[in-house]
Amino acid sequence: MQVNEQKTVKARKIYCILGADMLLIDFAGAITPFLFAKTYGVDLQFHFISPNGQLPLISGLAASPTINNIEPMPKQIAADDIVMVFGANDANTALASPISDQIITWLAAKTHSNQTIISVCIGALLLAKAGLLKGKYCTTFYSRLDDLARLSPSAKPCANQIFVHDGNIFTSAGITTGIDLALYFVELNWGAKLVFKIAREMVVYNRRHGGDTQLSPYLKYRNHVEDKIHKVQDLICHQPQISWTADRIADEINISTRHLLRKFSEITQTSLAQYIQGIRIAYAQQLMQNKDNSMEHIAHLSGIGTTRSLRRLWQKYHGQSPKEWRRNNV
Numbered sequence: 001m002q003v004n005e006q007k008t009v010k011a012r013k014i015y016c017i018l019g020a021d022m023l024l025i026d027f028a029g030a031i032t033p034f035l036f037a038k039t040y041g042v043d044l045q046f047h048f049i050s051p052n053g054q055l056p057l058i059s060g061l062a063a064s065p066t067i068n069n070i071e072p073m074p075k076q077i078a079a080d081d082i083v084m085v086f087g088a089n090d091a092n093t094a095l096a097s098p099i100s101d102q103i104i105t106w107l108a109a110k111t112h113s114n115q116t117i118i119s120v121c122i123g124a125l126l127l128a129k130a131g132l133l134k135g136k137y138c139t140t141f142y143s144r145l146d147d148l149a150r151l152s153p154s155a156k157p158c159a160n161q162i163f164v165h166d167g168n169i170f171t172s173a174g175i176t177t178g179i180d181l182a183l184y185f186v187e188l189n190w191g192a193k194l195v196f197k198i199a200r201e202m203v204v205y206n207r208r209h210g211g212d213t214q215l216s217p218y219l220k221y222r223n224h225v226e227d228k229i230h231k232v233q234d235l236i237c238h239q240p241q242i243s244w245t246a247d248r249i250a251d252e253i254n255i256s257t258r259h260l261l262r263k264f265s266e267i268t269q270t271s272l273a274q275y276i277q278g279i280r281i282a283y284a285q286q287l288m289q290n291k292d293n294s295m296e297h298i299a300h301l302s303g304i305g306t307t308r309s310l311r312r313l314w315q316k317y318h319g320q321s322p323k324e325w326r327r328n329n330v
Helices: 024-039 091-095 098-112 124-129 142-151 177-190 192-201 227-238 248-255 255-266 272-288 295-302 306-316 322-329
Strands: 011-018 044-049 081-086 116-120 163-166 169-172
Touching: 011 024, 011 124, 011 227, 024 044, 024 081, 024 116, 024 177, 024 192, 081 098, 081 124, 091 124, 098 124, 116 124, 116 177, 124 142, 124 169, 163 177, 227 248, 227 255, 227 272, 248 255, 255 272, 272 295, 272 306, 272 322, 295 322, 306 322
Parallel strands: 011 044, 011 081, 081 116, 116 169
Antiparallel strands: 163 169
């Protein structure tokens, strides 16, 4: 009689390192896609570890609840385990803490080149101090890229990228980019269907890719308090496919065309035409992620108009044709 043997698949362990001056959103955001993956059947075991058995949930808040019964740093971890290191409220405070020193010592001693290491925000600085970023392409929060280069001179910091994958090292710029990186990792390991399901549950409308800049075109030129100009930007961002002209926008917000053009340029330090163009190319890039969208469809929906105009603008913004970009990035 032939017996069918069932293959036993070992659960993959994720070690989440809780550190000094922990920033809650860096931690919670990045692990959520993995929690959903477990809900949908991926066999994952979570271990929340720290040199301290107890940490405040929200650093710096006097009334903060505490996280208790945190597991100690394990004496060894397996080759296929995942290690996650998170950001902090303040990099200087975190790096000066004895907790960080212990984490860095553990990382240097217990991890090796086959293990998956994921960092969010300034967690990359701990990896750098542990010697894990030597010769690696990597990123961190934009204002700490110089620190990254100083702590690991042979590392290759990448500015204006939301996350970077180099071998076993996955680094992200911070806050919500930890979510983007986690979704990318889930897709890499367990497939696109699962990650789209998770992204839908998390209401992550447009998943970003590692090559995207840290400052979104939708946020750029928004560092002002002029309500009328914000209304202009909202109109363009919400409906880039409309044939927006200065006259039409001025009518929408009830000011003169001349005043609109002067005020927009003065407040944003860019022209209205350039802003519209940037938003349209950003929206076209989102549409490009879906391979079912033809170039004609993308040009139409983004408001760019024709495939010829799309090619011209894409070359201007990305230095290559839309088809080349899609082949390399989607």
